[in-house]
Every structure is written in C-alpha cells, then in structure tokens.
Amino acid sequence: MQTGVCYFPEHWPRERWEADIERMAEAGIEYVRMSEFAWNRMEPEPGEYEFEWLAEAVDLVGDHEMRAVLCTPTATPPKWLVAQYPGIRQERPDGTPLEFGSRRHYCFNSPEYRRESRRIIERLADRFAGNEAVAGWQTDNEFGCHDTVRCYCDDCTSAFRTWLRETYDSVDALNDAWGNAFWSQEYTGFAEVDVPVPTPAEHHPTRLLDYHRFASDSVVEYNRLHADLLREADDEWFVTHNFMGDFEPLDAFDVTEDLDFAAWDSYPTLHTQQAPDTPAPEDAGADLHRAGDPDVTGMNHALYRGVSGGPFWIMENQAGDIRAFPYSAEPDDGMIRLWTHQAAAHGADVVSYFRWRRCQFGQEQYWGALNNYDGSPDRGLEEAAEAAAEFDSLPDLDAPSGDVAILVDYDSMWALHSERHAPDFDYWAHLRTYYRAFRRRGTTVDLVSTSADFDEYAAVVAPSLHLVADDLADRLAAYAEGGGELLLTVRSATKDEHHRLRDELAPGPLADALGARVEQHESLSPGLETRVSYEGETYDYRTWAEWLRPDGGTVVGHHESGAADGEPAIVRNASGDGHLTYVGVWPEDGLADAIVVALLERAGLPVGERLPERVRLTERDGHTWITNFRADAVSIDPDSGSVVLGDTTVPGRDLAVVDGPAHGVSVDIDDEA
C-alpha cells in the first residue's frame, strides 16, 4: 500500500519543479500522476511535438525514487484541433455542439478524433517507451464527466446504426425485439433509426436502452484504442483509467476488460452530498458534511475492487475542501488520513491525492490540495505523510474478498432509470440499502457483474435485477440449487434482455424455483403508510411495494398497510441445497438488517454485532481496519488479534488496525470520551 499525488508541471515555473518533487518524496509519496490535460503543451501547433518539458519532470520524479503515471491527454483537445475539425465536438440531444473552453468536448465516435487521438498517443508513448521512471498510464480522464458519454451528433447516429446492424442483423429482427408494433414505430431499414433526440412523448424504452448500451460501448472502444497503443509501445507499463464512483452511463466492468486494473476518483464529501439516499444538505449535519458517509465511499471502493477483480487504485483522493455543490465544508482534522486508510482497507494498493498544490488559475482554483496556492503545506499534507509512513509499517496485503456478492447490472440500471415510476427509485441507492446492512454487521461484500462465478459466494444478492436473459436466470437457479443463498429484490426478473415484459409474471424464469409470483406492484409517495411484518416483527419500508402469490414458497412477510394489507410481501423457498428469497419491498434500515442477518445465518457465515453508526470494520487479508467516522471515540476489543496500529480506544475521525478477522472485533461507543 502506497501513496501518490497528481501534479501539473505545466502550471508552475520550471525552477519550482525540483523543490516540489523533493517535498513529495519527503512526504512518502511514491507515484506522481502527470500530463492528463497537457495536449497543447505537448503539441502547440499541428505536428510540432514538445515532450522534453514532460521528460524533464519525469526524470526529476525518477531521480527522487518515485515513479510517474502519465496520461493520454485526450480529455482536452486544443483549440487548433477543434478549429481544424469542428465535427469532433459532441452534440447535445437538441443539436447544440459542445464548444471549446472547458474539457471533454469531443465525440467518442468521431473518426477524425480517433485518428488524432491515435497520432498523439503514438508519439507520446514512443517518447517514453523504455523509461524506467514511468510505471504506467491513465487513459484520458474521467470518461463521461459532465454528462458526456451520450452524444447525439451525426457520427454517433451513423455508429449507432452500425451497432444495431451488428446486434440484430436484420431490421425485422430489431422491430421484433423492440416491439415496434407499438405506436407504429416499425422501421424498414437501419438507416431510419436515429439516436434518441427529442420527441413529444417519452422514447421507446428498448430504443433508449440500446442507445445507452451503444454509448457505453463507444467509450469501451475508444478506451481500447488507448490501451492497445500503450501496450504496443511498452508492455511493462500498466494501463488504468480513473472512473468516477457510482456513475450511471458507463459500464465500468466493460471498460476495465481492456485495463490492468481500475482506478477511481474519491471525493467523499462531494459524493455524500450527491447520493440520493443521504439527508439533504440542511439536514446532513457535521458528520456528513465534514467526514462523508462511510458507506457511500465504501460501496464505491467495493465496486472498483469488483471491476478490477482485485486491488484497485484511488487516482484522485480528496485532499481538503473542494468546490463541491452545493456546499463544501472543510473536512475535519484526521479525515484525509482516515479516507486514505479506508481505501486501503477496501483493497486500494495506491491512494493518490488530488492535487499537490492548489492552482492559481482556471476552473479549479477552489479545489483544495495538499499545499495551498502560495506553496505552503495545507491541512492535508501532514496527514498524507502520516498515512504513507503507516502503510510502510504494515505488511503487503492481498485485496479483500467477501463471501457475499451484490450483483451490479448496468443494463438493469439503465432500464429502471428510464422507467423509475418514483422520483426516488435510484438503482445505486437501492443497492446501498443492502450494502449498508451488511457493513453494519462487519461483513465484507464484493460488488460483481452478472458474469461473475456465483459459486465463489455463500450468498448472492441481486437487487432490482430487472432484465434477466434466460441464461442468467439458469445460472442463478443453478446457484441456489447447488447450495447458494440467492436474494432477489423488488422489480427483479420482470423483463427480458430487450426490456420487454416476459410471458410469465415476475420473477419470470425464477418464479418456479421461488415458488411465488409477483401479482401487483405500486410506487409509493412519502407520506403513505408503508408497514410490513417479517418473522413476527413490524418494519417500515419505502418507495416500492409488490404483493406476491405463493405457489409452494413460504410466506415470511406480509403487508400491514395500504391496498396490499394482508398480502404476502416476502417469500422464501428451498431449492435443492440452497434457498431463494424474494423481498417485495424496498426495506428501511431495520428490515434490511433483519433480512441480511437471516441470510448470513442460512449461509453459515458469521454474524457480527450491529456496529455503532458510522463505525465500520473492514478486513483485508487477515488485517481488520476499524474506521471511526463518528466525532466521538469508540472502544474496541480485538479478541484474538492484536492492535498493530492505533489503540483500543479509537478517537473520533480516527482508526485502528488489528491483525485478526473482522468478526472477532467488538466495538462499543466510549461513554468516557
């Protein structure tokens, strides 16, 4: 476990570089990411390459026994390139082109832009091939940031038609798969199919879904261009990309097929404010504004560990206050170090801070850094150095791997988000309901794609797995029959892979194994009564209700309110050596905990004490991090393990590490503190 930092030598006079880089090394930093937006400094005029300034910075990094992570600079095509090829610009659905003047203004499907990208990447990679100081590369920067995965230009229209032809072969097959008999939407040729530009009513859901798949695939293809060129130049380099947390429009599993591992950019106070399942800013309180929500950040760590299939990186870790909307409180003392350790506990091998020094110009002057804009150390620098020294004191550890998996399916998310039926039906928030419940019990959870090997897990949760093709249904049924504990939640297995309701009621091809079918569903406004019984207790739920018709399955929960009063809400059934459970409501915390505990018990997994709010146990390769996001102290009993970092009293916004398993550690709120 190591640390890194993002540095922009092009923003500072050359005579400062050595002093900056020397101070990075003194802070224990081992990786320096550079050059992500510097195309114009690399090629000030078409065909005139200037890489020597960057080579000098790389040499300085190497001289101080650190290694550089370089970036392909394609997120910011320079003005001369946009002027030469105005068609490279993205277009919004109404045809408005995205103009030069910020970043990410290019289209992934522009043939000119792909050619120009290839040209600069080849030159850049050739210049640094064989350079020992360069460890690897980041492709581009934050694919999709500023809502730029989905473009509506002529190049995308033509690429979308090609994608459809390759997918469906004949337009009759497309008409049939989409169900274009509805509203006279049948086509006579692929050339008639447009990208979804504005229409009077909502779009055909399958057209929208296929466009979302196509847009994500376009980024996958564009990223592959980068990865292939970099590997051709030097196969010792790693190739990664910095993703943006639980981002909707881009399938991170697909992109990472072409990468060595995934990285993501972690801004805990920003992501906590943006999460739809955290309180509004005026109700969030100091804990969330100054420390962030540990499960919002934690689930993103688990996601990118799953995407990577092992260790991942944080390419940008929040280093201070940031210009997040709507507010940006200063993190409390200790949070930069605590976020760093939290990432490492979840499997980050490198935590790299954004950025070394706050910039004095441009769009990010209010984005905090390890150093202030006058060059003096800012609040985070000392904590970053402390974390680096602590990493040195710990052994090398393999990435965590859990016994419980939560399935992430971007297709289902895209389908659900185009037919939310409730403003607060957010896919990531629904996943997080279950993630939080497991984490409050100290359970390690992997977030994996639907192509994962389910048999590696004692329990698999498929939250709102809305679209289920027959082969996936078969694999899930076989998993349960072979002894697995499968948990399905609301809206699962309702539709086929073409976003069409199936011939049989939900959960469609899994209904026989479950021994129940979903008869009715409703979305529920806040303010309506939402009570359900489960195993003799009464609980609250939110947003969505279904009532089930049992056919061999055991009803373990009933509705106790509304039109569904008395109807079955939760059904479980034995199948072979395992079980299927279907939860027909979106549970609030109490019910989520009860469901998760029962699932862990049936799966034969340890059930930890329910942890105090905002305290989390995270186990990595036999070591357990106790991260305390609370303001007050907690006491820990490490059981058979011993405390190798920190103490048995863990102050607020602080941590301890125990060399033992998470389920042995107990935590109490320290009344003395």
Ligand SMILES: [Zn+2]
């Ligand atoms: Zn386009």
